[in-house]
Amino acid sequence: MSEEVRRVGRELVYKGAILEVYKDHMEFANGNHADWDYIHHDGAAAVVPVLPDGRILMVSQYRNALERHTLEIPAGKLDRPDEPGKLCAGRELEEETGYRSDSLEWLITLRTTVAFCDEKIEIYVARNLAAASQQLDEDEYVDVKAYTIEELKEMIFGGTIEDSKTIAAILAYESKYLKQK
Template sequence: MKGKDFSMEKTTRLKRDLAYTGTILKIYRDTVVANGIEEVYDYIHHDGAAAVLPVTKDGKILMVRQYRNALDRFTLEIPAGKLDAPDEPKIECAARELEEETGFRSETLEFLMTVNTTVAFCDEQIGVYIAKDLIPSKQHLDADESIDVEEWEVKDLLEMIYTGKMTDAKTIAAILAYAQKEGIR
């Protein structure tokens, strides 16, 4: 079934006004005309991030459990963090976050995928990598971070996804892509 042909529609952004600057994002108010109708949209700019799916020698995934203020609860996720600068290579950010959050590093990171987290109102893009051949190191947590590192079987993580117990989009996308790539069900 073929969808609607959007190539005939005309959409133009008339203006973008900065409404708020935070520590990791900027919020704008955009005025857009689409098919002759003027609308106002909220738009959030994020410089980007990287995430890493660390795989132990026995095939388990290292996950991090940490408090997330937006949800007011602890979540189970793959290690991730924001870029230190907009032009920082995502692979370097992924390597840094792996060591900072898990206390392991890896000499080789393999690109897995790119995820846009919330396309309706935010441009955040996360580069996701696979880390194997993990080398023990030391966690380097920020003063306000409290992260527990846990080893999980892929099949158990898949079960958490399918039962709705895991809700973090980058983590879900990474685990599903990795499981598909490796033929794990």
């Protein structure tokens, strides 16, 4: 912590299946105090699955917070806080799309909401996709479809794709791998 701000207490307000919500009691150098919300998340990984023809596999699934389906790259929560992101990304690729890859390369790491949450998502690019079998969780219903980078960019800039990890991953993938050509 910095000299201007320090946490003087933390209390658990809620513990759920994927996150913990805390109230942090903060003290400032000028003597003032405040309570800040803090959400802990063990982390996640995501993957940009690239087919041999360059199209990218995307998943459509219902998201309760938005009360609608969203189009996203495959992603999921780490099984444990110290699980390597690459392992998680490979597992989620197979579970959600029915493909596996022997070639996962780190693309970017992002923090989803730095003002109040510590969630970290490591994002990988998967090539050399091989057919496997989709292994969805009991409460997961996922449709898989391939799109060109141009189709995805149109959906991003048209407001159809709003998921931050997906937007960051698609634009980073294009910048790193396609702009060089």
